[in-house]
Amino acid sequence: MSRVLSRALCRAATLSAGLAGVTVLAASAVAQQAPVGDGAEGQREPPVPVAGNAAGASVEPSEAPLAVASDAEDDAAKYRRFDALAEPGLTTSVPGSADSLLRDAGGVRSMLAEHDIGIQARLSMVGLYNPLDTGQPYAPQRYNGQRPTLQYQATNIVTTIGLDKFGLADAKLILGYNSQITTFRPNGQNTVGFRNIALYQSFADNKIELKLGIMPNYYEWVGFFVGGSPVLASGLTGLIPIQAGLSADPAATPAVNLTFHAKRGGYLKLGVQRSTAPAGTPYELDHNGPNVAFKMKDAGPLYIGEVGVKRPASKDGKQIWVRAGALYNDSNYTRFDGQGTAANKTVYGAADFQLTQPDRAQPSHGVYAGASVFWAPSNVNSMTQFYEGRVYHLGPFASRPLDSVALRVGYTKYSDDAQTANAAQEIYANDHQFSVTGSYTFHATHGLYLTPGVAYIKNPSFIGRFKDALNLSGTIYVLL
Known part of the structure; x- marks a missing residue:
């Protein structure tokens, strides 16, 4: 029994101290993630800039308007x-190819497109540090930012290949690569592997979408990057579904997702996935080589369903996204009370509404408000409840149309069972975490986003009597 309890305690400490980085390293997500249960919202894909004639180009006055319009079109x-x-079937998006560093340099993208091939390459880096006295010894590190922390430096390359020429209309093969470096072990490990080996097929004029293969499933569900894009985010909104086995970068797993679209943005999505290892993302990465394992110790099937309404902003209306879902994971999670193992589950709901639309020509600009609620059972999860409220503004200044600013308030309830198990071992554990996070995302130039952020966190780690933290963070996101 002591061995089982020790294993459970170890897993509880790992989840509570580093889950924010463990399962969401979101290399491509570039989200600065606050420790243990703190979330953050993402934003939408910014408007695609249109490249026209080079400044100063000389044309005849009578020809100029037509020439400029033709080039722009x-x-x-x-x-x-x-x-x-680009990769289809996602709830998460990144800025388009016009907003990338390389754009169509050398005509490479044009050449690939002639063969129905698309490519997206992204680099990201997130660093955090709490400059205040932690109230605990320097070692061991329990949360991101306790010491200066490179949460991750990551590279993602995703290639899609249209299969029309092979007789599969509206189908794409998706191949992806991921690498990651981090200085905090609970965030995972330094790794290189496959990110995607998947097939996408749509039916009935895109009213039905099927996607199957190896992929990081958190891009497909929930809306962790609220509003759409991780580029303009400073972290994830809620970690409980990932804690309960939903796959995330850098640990992709086999999955099948099926989406049905209805009128006015309604949808129903169903899926099944091989759960990530119940022992955690570090274990998954240690035993999954290049991310192609169909089996993993104690990991069974994870079933998930989501229903919602998602309507993008347009000149005729404001954006709305309301969704609710449930997840059941038939895997062997060690119980905190030492009484063997149990399955895992999660229920969630979230909503984001656009409140203002100052410019119909840029319909996505304006102020948004949103909220999220997550629940999971206490017997096998360190985090059992999470609540967040958020306000964010896309295009806050006319002179900075691709910037964004965000404010989030989050509350995490920790497991009573995990606290009892820790108390039996004379280990101090907190019962909750509270956080307030602010961030501003600068669009520096084509394909370059910079996001400084600051987060006040009460009880920054599940385990240990830490003083309140003031995490300072910096995120660099590059689209090639």
């Missing part, structure tokens, strides 16, 4: 073609 159509070849 050609460029816009070209980039729309590139973006149509």
Whole structure:
């Protein structure tokens, strides 16, 4: 029994101290994630800039308007073609190819598009540090930011190949690569592997979507990057579904997702996935080589369903996204009371509404408000409840149309069973965490986003009597 309890305590400490980085390293997500249960919202994909004639180009006055309009239309159509070849079936998006460093340098993207091939490459880096006295010894490190922490430096490359030429209309093969470096072991490990080996197929004029293969499933569900895009985020909104086995970067797993679309943005999504290892993401990465394992110790099938309404902002209306879902994981999670193992589950709901729309020409600009609620059982999860309220503004200044600013308030309830198990071992454990996080995302130039942030966190670690933290963070996100 002591061995079982010790294993459970170890897992509880790992989840509570590092889950914010463990399962969401979101290399491509570039979200600065506050420790243990703190969340953060993402934003939408920014408007795609249109490239016109070079400044100062000399044309005859009578020809100039037509020439400029023609070039702009050609460029816009070209980039729309590139973006149509991006990875499909996601609830999360990143800025389009027009907002990338390389854009169509050397005509490479155009050449690939001629063969129905699209490519997206992203680099990200997140660093955190709490400059205040932690109230605990320097070692061991219990949470991101307790010491200067490189939460992760990551590279994602995702290639899609259209299969029309092979007789599969509206189908794509998706191949992805992921690498990651981190200085805090609970965030995972330094790793290189496959991120995607998947097939996408749509039916009935995109009213039905099927996606199957190896993939990080948190891009497909819940809306962890609220509003759409991790680029303009400073972390994830809620970690409980990931704690309960939903796969996330850098640990992709086999999955099948099926989505049905209805009128006015309604949808129903169903899926099954091989759970990530109940022992945690570090264990998954240690035993999954390049991320192609169909089996993992104690990991069984994870079933998930979600229903919602998602309507993007347009000149005719404001954005709305309301969703609710449930997850059941038939895997062997060690119980905190030492009484063997149990399955895991999660219930969640979230909503985001656009409150203002100051410019119909830029319909996504304006102030948004949202909230999220998550629940999981106390017998096998360190985090059992999470609540968040958020307000964010896209395009806060006319002179900075691709910037965003966000404020989030989050509350995490920790497991009573895990606290009891820790108390039996004379280990101090907190019963909750409270956080307030603010961030501003600067669009520096094509393909470069910088997000400084600050987070006040009460009880920054589940285990240990830490003083309140003031995590300072910096995120760099590059789209190639």
